[in-house]
Amino acid sequence: MPDFVDFSNVSTNLQLPYIQPNQAQKHVTHNEGMLRLDALVQLSVISAQTAAPPAAPAEGMRYILPLGATGVWSGRDGQLAVFEGGGWAFLAPLPGWTAWVVDQGAHVVFDGTAWQPVQQAGDHQNLARVGVQTAADDTNRLAVAADATLLTHDGAGHQIKVNKASAGDTASLLFQTDFQGRAEMGTTGTDDFAIKVSADGAIFQTALSVDAATGRVDFPAGASGLAPSDFGTSPLVTAEYISSRGGDLVTNGTGILGNTYNYPSTFVYDPVITPNLPASFSFAGYHPGVVEMSEFLAVDPNQTWRLSCYLRQEKLPGDWTSYPTGEAHTQYMGLLCFDLDRQPIGGFHHMRYKRAGVDSLTTLAQPLAPGDTVVHLTDSSGWNDTATPSYLRGIIMLGYRNASGGMYDNYSRIVQFNMFPVGGVDRTAHTVTLSSPYPADMANPYDPSGVWPVGTKIANSSSGGNYKYVCLHGATLAKTGRWYRASGCIGGVDMSATNADLNFPPGTAFVKPFWIPNHSNRPGGMSGRPDTGAAHRVWFAGTSVLPEPLARLTPITSGSAAGSYALKVPISNSATGAITLQNAGRTIEEI
Structure with a gap:
């Protein structure tokens, strides 16, 4: 077939010759068309890779000519070569023509430029999308709708790989x-x-x-x-954490964790200046107020506990002899007490007013509801009718329970000051006339109507200190630049309502050590103490809370302190080797 095809004489797609009007020997044109149909319909070629014509071609052989074809195939790249009538005929393919290539066992299609493989039913390489019982899209190119999807091994193991760029x-x-x-x-x-x-x-x-x-x-x-x-x-805690406590309640008291864990954020870890311990913790500057450890220490308040630490005041250059204590400042250290719900216990949560030694603790003679203006008492003889401070003209309801439902004796968080005026107590009628209606925030939280029933324990409020200065109470070291060990004990539960100094307040379940470092270091000085500047440092180390098993608690049964405990602790005599029990007190010794 010539390279140029006159499409006016042949069909558009298969290029079959037309029989012309008045044409002689029409059978020739008809037979030529049959040959083309025979060559192109159900097209199957021997090869699409053979570049040289076979030496002895058989009638009807067909090839798709590859690039670089030689001999009589030269220059016919991509065309279909058919051996017919003793010679080679060449057909230029049109887009969409398909052929089966015998030596490849595959279908190919002409895309207008070149012959390309046709994807077969069993050929799933490079699919654009696959949807199994659901539609895939450009994002989810594989989509499966099924009860389950199984990916199993092919004789051994199996991996699912999710790769990113x-x-x-x-x-x-x-x-x-x-x-x-x-x-x-x-x-x-x-x-x-x-x-x-x-x-x-x-x-x-x-x-x-x-x-x-x-x-x-x-x-x-x-x-x-x-x-x-x-x-x-x-x-959960680590072995290092457990070892940092030893037999002590305080974690990292010696600094063995290598950091400031459990100490106040204002303290600085110091592994250099230390009393033979892994580290100390220092504070520099003016009086910061109360700073505390972070962990709650669970204690049995019926027992005696010893709080101790080492401390050292920085020695400053200069002449400080005009001050009685030189450049040294007052230091405080003790315990903050908390109830089972980890709420801080203040003095007013358990203290009660006592008139002429008579306790104001009594019970309600009539129910007390929010909005009432008169409180009816069983006995008002211990209530205040002359003192003006607001904290002595308040009420504490002794029916408080913790989050677990346990009721406390002589401890309550249902307290409010300034509830009645001076002269508001009638000790004849045993009533208290309130300055304003009984408030809803003092209502009974365990009754839907907020009513306190007859027989509920009630008292006239009082107030006192919130801190237990067990170890240091305004102490000043005799020498700067030297280490001292300070110690003190606390034990027993104070039921006297007087806030006994070295007893735990009722309700105590946890404690935290606290400090008020450099208490007297104030800008401009304080009470005869110098202003030593914002860099003056004090060190604390070896903070410890340990049981004191040899201590003895003696109940006080008479006087205003009745209900508290006298505390005696063991004191050793290095000269005689004797140990005796003496009244508890705070001690400071140079080491």
């Missing part, structure tokens, strides 16, 4: 509810592995993360179920 991309498994994300696991935005969850598909919380560099696992939201629920819900 860079660390900042995402490679993850996303679990959805109604096409909204609820959980995700993988590497999202980093190469760290994470498991995240979401309640709304928008905000995700990280439950677990694993550092890609170290393998260290973190639980940012915490973890539960790692220990029996009876053990509580606090974080």
Whole structure:
């Protein structure tokens, strides 16, 4: 066939010759058309890779000529070569022509430029999308709707690989509810592995993360179920944490953890200046107020406990002899007390007014409800009718319970001052006329109507100190630049309502050590003490809270202190070797 085809004489697609009007020997044209049909319909070629014509071709052989064909095929690249009538005929393919290539066992199609493989039913390479019983799209190019999807081994193991281009991309498994994300696991935005969850598909919380560099696992939201629920819900601890306590209640008291854990944030870890301990903790500057340790220490308030620490005041250059105590300042250290719900216990939570030694503690003679203006008492003889301070003209209701339902004796958080005027107590009628209606915030929280029933314990309020200065109470060291050990004891529960100094207040379940460091270091000086500047330092070390098993508590049964305990602690005599019990007090000794 010539290279130029006169399409006015042949068909458009298969280029079959037309029989012309008045043409002689029409059978020739007709037979030529049959030959073309025979060559092109159900097209099958021997090869699409053979570049040289066979030496002895057989009638009807067909080839798709590859690039660089030689001999009589030269210059016919891409054309269909058919051996017919003793010679080679060449057909230029049109887009869409298909052929079966015998030596490849595959179909090819002409795309207008070149012959390309036709994807077969069993050939799933480079598919654009696959949807199994559901539609795939450009994002979800593989989509499956089924009860389950099985990926199994081919004789050994099996891996599922999720690959991403860079660390900042995402490679993850996303679990959805109604096409909204609820959980995700993988590497999202980093190469760290994470498991995240979401309640709304928008905000995700990280439950677990694993550092890609170290393998260290973190639980940012915490973890539960790692220990029996009876053990509580606090974080688990390490062996280092346990060893840092030894037989003591105070964690990291000696600084063995190598950091300031448990100490106030204003304290600085110092492994250099220390009384033969791993470290000390220093504070520099002016009086900061009360600073405390972070951990709650569970104590038995019926027993005696010894609080101790080492301390050292920085020695400053210069002449300080014009001040009685030189450059040294007053230091305070003691215990803050907390109830079972970890609420701080103040003096007013358990103190009661006593008139001429008569306790105001009594009971309600009539129910007391919010809005009442008169309180009816069984006995008002101990109530205040002359003192003006507001804290002596208040009421404390002794029917308070903790979060577990336990009722306290002589401790309550239902307290309010300035509730009745001077002269508001009628000791004949045993009534208290209130300055304003009984407030709702003093109502009975255990009654739907807030009514306190007859017989409820009630008292006239009082107030006092909130801190137990067990170890240091305005102490000044005799020498600066030297270490001292300070110690003091506290024990027994004070039921006297007087806030006994070295007894625990009722309701105590936890304590925390606290300090008021450099108390007298104030700008401009204070009470004959110098202003030693914002850099003057004091060190504390070896903070300890330990039981004192040899101490003895003696109940006080008479006088205003009745209900408290006298505390005696063991004191040793280095000369005689004797140990005697003496009244508890605070001691400071140079080491």
